[in-house]
Amino acid sequence: MDVAKLAGVSTATVSRVYNEPDKVSANVRERVEHAALTLNWFPNAAGRALASTRSHIAGIIIPTLDDQVFASQVSGMQAAFAARGITLVLGCSNYDPAQAIVQVRAMLARGVEAMAIVGEAHPAELFDALRLYRVPYAVTYAYREGSPHDCIGFDNHAAYVEITEHLIGLGHRAFAVCVQPTRDNDRVQARVAGIRSALERHGLAVRPEHMFEGESTIGFGRRSLRSIWQSAGEHPTAIICGNDHIALGVLREAEDLGIAIPGELSVTGFDDLAIAKEMRPALTTMRVDTAEIGRLAAQHLLDALDGKRVQHGHEVRAQLQVRESTGACPSPVSRRS
Amino acid sequence: MDVAKLAGVSTATVSRVYNEPDKVSANVRERVEHAALTLNWFPNAAGRALASTRSHIAGIIIPTLDDQVFASQVSGMQAAFAARGITLVLGCSNYDPAQAIVQVRAMLARGVEAMAIVGEAHPAELFDALRLYRVPYAVTYAYREGSPHDCIGFDNHAAYVEITEHLIGLGHRAFAVCVQPTRDNDRVQARVAGIRSALERHGLAVRPEHMFEGESTIGFGRRSLRSIWQSAGEHPTAIICGNDHIALGVLREAEDLGIAIPGELSVTGFDDLAIAKEMRPALTTMRVDTAEIGRLAAQHLLDALDGKRVQHGHEVRAQLQVRESTGACPSPVSRRS
């Protein structure tokens, strides 16, 4: 190598300067560093990876970057890994299990040392591959007691139990639910299950015609509310949404339809987007520190790489933010007026 | 290699199966693929990179993932690169030139074959390094005739000229400006310059006390408007914001202060977030297809890698979305009432 030649040392010594600096005399170290600087040289990652069997690469699979909660999780992880010299490689599954597998394979080929994956609704094949190659991994954005995986996130089921209990506590008995597609999405499934189990505890249930599943957009929220209000039967007094986007749509459509919130209808979201507390009425929702999930996941994986005995995972709490969009259930009398 | 052994061929043949499939007989190909499957083997990226001097890695440096416009750009690029077997590595500079350089160095060490960088306000050192290592690169999210770099994006200056002309056309003469920090940010600088040059053309200017620079948040928008309305002098009749977040804040604060929009004050944003058209009044803003910028940038870089003679760049148009938040300038009489 030219740097070694210029510094008048062997390539082994150059390597030591970068990997075990204290095993090299100050004099030599200085010479090597100077040579590297003038030659504009730095260690080649591929060579390093091949010789050391350490790639210094970690991977993360998320559904999509278009959702802020995942973007900030990636952001938190990337920063935490970068501080330890590990490059984070990103893959998007677009909510498609097949794509997730392809991405994981690609990362395995890259020699990822650790992986994070959003959710646990993935083919067993995916986790099998990770175990086969002894790649430590963590499931993020979801936390579930009894999960076979290490998970870093919050309990989606418990969070929606809390939302539902909040509404029940306000006297609501008739609910509508608007959520993202549940297919291949354990987080949304857990949320719906949380709603159902909380209701069941009070002898309640969501009527099938008040269950809506669709894209995570304002438009879907709008359409759902319109459809509810156009239908014959009795209207629900509360709508639980799968996230803030959908809830925002419900809020906007309610204004257009002249539905008083929370007078006639209570609405809840999830994520606590910046705009949520700015709406009029301000949106009741739950806040999760997703960047923190990313940081914790990175830390967890780094610990695993360091051979530390790691916990089963880490639970982050989702915080209910009660605002103006939820209120006491309208009495039958006032509803008639 | 075990796969070669199991398939009864040489390692060279295994390599061919993956890199030049048509140069291998169907029979052998099948045997190798079967062997790979049973042994759960796939080519090691580090070995590949070392032997071929092609890393199949590209990099992108963005300011932050917390801003949707950059997240979707990454998303578009990642998909386009993945379709060609190239892994995208992400780096966030947090609007700090020093961090950008560190990230670029790390990517160079990884042997990136191409790079995209948001904006051109980076130390010459950064672009020098890219040129030194002959890494094709593109500046994204900004397009400027006469730029020394290939750029894929829109003309920030022209976009803000258009916004300003729209307001001037409505009769406005007194403007306030609320933008993100201009330091180290050529895009925001170009936007402010666009405003100034459009105004100048009409013999107008922004009064220094009506220029606000701060974080890209609803809160900053709110604070700015409050400060304007509290100050003594004559109020501006239009506020041009650096993006939708800030404009949303202005809109919300205006409602709280009882300022009629657009009756007393016109407001413009930038980005056309999903919520922009849902606000009441709906926000006048500009839309840019940032995912498309990502796709185009990836295509541009892929072409460069393929040795195609590439254009200087590609301009994407920002589209003005005129909505309810901008209207005719209030006449002096009505303003007194």
Added chain:
DNA sequence: TTGTACGCGTTATCAA
């Protein structure tokens, strides 16, 4: 169409 043999740029081992 297939195999042989070398080299890509590091790190690890061992010896000095």
Added chain:
DNA sequence: TTGATAACGCGTACAA
């Protein structure tokens, strides 16, 4: 503390 040398896992001439 340093150097020599053999891997690491692949691609690529070149030869067969």
